[in-house]
Amino acid sequence: MIPLLLISPLILLAALGAVWKARPVHAALLLALTLALVAVLYLTIGAEFIGLVQFMVYVGGVAILIVFALLITRPGDEAAELARRPRSLAVGLACVAPVLGLLLYAISKGLPAETTVEANPALPVQALGVELFENSVPAVLAVGVLLTAVLIGAALFARETGEASEPPASR
Amino acid sequence: MTPLPLLLTLSALLFVLGLFAVLSRRNAILVLVGIELMLNAANLNFIAFWRYGPPVADLTGPLFVLFSIAIAAAEAAVGLAIILMNFRRTRSTDLNRLDSLHG
Numbered sequence: 055m056i057p058l059l060l061i062s063p064l065i066l067l068a069a070l071g072a073v074w075k076a077r078p079v080h081a082a083l084l085l086a087l088t089l090a091l092v093a094v095l096y097l098t099i100g101a102e103f104i105g106l107v108q109f110m111v112y113v114g115g116v117a118i119l120i121v122f123a124l125l126i127t128r129p130g131d132e133a134a135e136l137a138r139r140p141r142s143l144a145v146g147l148a149c150v151a152p153v154l155g156l157l158l159y160a161i162s163k164g165l166p167a168e169t170t171v172e173a174n175p176a177l178p179v180q181a182l183g184v185e186l187f188e189n190s191v192p193a194v195l196a197v198g199v200l201l202t203a204v205l206i207g208a209a210l211f212a213r214e215t216g217e218a219s220e221p222p223a224s225r
Numbered sequence: 226m227t228p229l230p231l232l233l234t235l236s237a238l239l240f241v242l243g244l245f246a247v248l249s250r251r252n253a254i255l256v257l258v259g260i261e262l263m264l265n266a267a268n269l270n271f272i273a274f275w276r277y278g279p280p281v282a283d284l285t286g287p288l289f290v291l292f293s294i295a296i297a298a299a300e301a302a303v304g305l306a307i308i309l310m311n312f313r314r315t316r317s318t319d320l321n322r323l324d325s326l327h328g
């Protein structure tokens with residue numbers, strides 16, 4: 055419970071930075087920090103395997119992919135981003151506040167009273183492996199097919215084509 | 226306060242922050258950042274209910290999170306590839322300039 059109370063504010067601060075920073079690279083690095091802190095949270099509440107997977111896939115893969123994508127694209131117009139801050143804040147808050155209110159209402163009203171029981175046992179990795187590769191084999195195969203399709207599709211999308219040299223002025 | 230409402234509140238706030246990024250950012254890559262935050266919030270909910278919810282014997286929560294992480298990685302790869310492809314055409318990642326299908 056104590057680590058939870060320590061890590062939760064850090065996660066929220068990092069996520070706030072990722073959402074609010076005008077510089078894209080800062081936002082992406084703060085996203086990496088947020089994902090790493092969520093992984094630490096998983097480690098402390100007894101889902102160690104999920105925490106490690108989160109570290110490897112999210113922090114090591116997705117966040118770095120986003121940073122690289124930012125590096126090879128041109129940064130956006132920072133001054134314009136800052137200039138439209140007040141309006142985007144107002145519109146964003148107007149759209150997001152009802153969602154937050156609904157979620158918090160559901161959390162405060164919807165939970166059964168007996169959730170204060172002891173925590174369930176921590177994640178047994180061996181049982182997870184058995185579950186994954188004996189009982190959910192079709193799902194694992196489907197994910198394998200999906201990832202192969204994604205690999206081919208992303209390579210097709212991102213490859214250099216002849217029409218790429220078309221000058222932007224001709225638009 | 227018991228851990229379950231605390232974790233659910235944390236996840237709700239993370240989700241809302243991600244939604245805010247999706248709605249207010251103009252850079253397509255930063256919209257993807259918001260989507261990743263929202264996916265993480267959903268994963269956190271699965272783990273919270275599995276660990277601190279009513280007692281369960283099976284491992285549906287962690288299993289779902291594993292598949293969700295795999296699919297999130299795939300989504301990020303395809304999303305960034307599409308953004309890069311468009312960047313090569315328009316020299317921009319600004320979502321407001323993605324209007325070539327506009328009637």
